[in-house]
Amino acid sequence: MEDEFPAIGRKIMSLNARRISDKKGGALRLILLAIDDVTEGRQAEQERKRLENQLLQSQKMESVGVLAGGVAHDFNNILNIIQGYASLLRTHAAAGGEIAEISEAINESTRRGASVVQHLLTLARKTEAKIEAADANTLLDGLGSLLKETFPKNIELTLDCAPGLPPTMADPNQIAQALLNLCVNARDAMPNGGRLTLKTAIVDRHRLQDFDAAKADHYVCIEVTDTGSGMDEDVQKRIFEPFFTTKGIGQGTGLGLAVVYGIVKNHNGTIQLKSKLGNGTSFYLYLPVVASGD
Numbered sequence: 001m002e003d004e005f006p007a008i009g010r011k012i013m014s015l016n017a018r019r020i021s022d023k024k025g026g027a028l029r030l031i032l033l034a035i036d037d038v039t040e041g042r043q044a045e046q047e048r049k050r051l052e053n054q055l056l057q058s059q060k061m062e063s064v065g066v067l068a069g070g071v072a073h074d075f076n077n078i079l080n081i082i083q084g085y086a087s088l089l090r091t092h093a094a095a096g097g098e099i100a101e102i103s104e105a106i107n108e109s110t111r112r113g114a115s116v117v118q119h120l121l122t123l124a125r126k127t128e129a130k131i132e133a134a135d136a137n138t139l140l141d142g143l144g145s146l147l148k149e150t151f152p153k154n155i156e157l158t159l160d161c162a163p164g165l166p167p168t169m170a171d172p173n174q175i176a177q178a179l180l181n182l183c184v185n186a187r188d189a190m191p192n193g194g195r196l197t198l199k200t201a202i203v204d205r206h207r208l209q210d211f212d213a214a215k216a217d218h219y220v221c222i223e224v225t226d227t228g229s230g231m232d233e234d235v236q237k238r239i240f241e242p243f244f245t246t247k248g249i250g251q252g253t254g255l256g257l258a259v260v261y262g263i264v265k266n267h268n269g270t271i272q273l274k275s276k277l278g279n280g281t282s283f284y285l286y287l288p289v290v291a292s293g294d
Helices: 039-091 098-123 136-150 172-188 233-238 256-266
Strands: 012-021 028-036 132-134 155-160 168-170 194-204 218-226 270-275 281-288
Touching: 039 098, 132 136, 132 172, 136 155, 136 172, 136 194, 136 218, 168 172, 168 281, 172 194, 172 218, 172 256, 172 281, 256 270, 256 281
Parallel strands: 155 194
Antiparallel strands: 012 028, 132 168, 194 218, 218 281, 270 281
């Protein structure tokens, strides 16, 4: 009997049997109707693809970081030569003369180029962070004061800091830079005004299911949310790539969010994004809490 019926699958959800009379021989045959459950198999395949895409993205960012480090050092050497000759030119120029103005323009350009180099080095993780116990609420208070003085008045700024927030091991300057980059992008996404919200919270590691490298028990979450134009799915997939930008020529280098990504990863943290076209954007920075005894 077993040879007449092949294997019917890994798991049977329903099984019906009925007897059918054979008109010729009068024999009875048993027909099995089975439904194979493929739900677990599909979920496993989806999880495999998700992890594969995550690995490819991570490898791509690491490769670009190595490239950016080499470009930054070469570019910095060129800038030093230009700035050196510009300084010599300025010493021989008459005060207030045309040559002096040209020399100053050269110096200003090299300073801007040096700033780009620093962004590249941060992205490539070549700059040493000055890690110390930092309070995210204090960082947000300082950043909030700066934004209120410099951002357009049609952008409403809200700070929502969780009381009693534990410290995180971080370089305050680099985290402030990352947050400022996010806030500037939020401002640009709200040309006609809107609301910018900076918020802190403490979350458990189990909330970070997509962060396979999570080691700390708890993380400080810094949220930056705007009510701007938002992003579609295609843009979201590339948003942390260096030199990728949706802005026009001359309006951005495409390094801002790539630098944010590099800073957060350098702090053993992770960053998440939620956005919908026409309905605003939220970035979530997760930084490990200082463990007891550290």
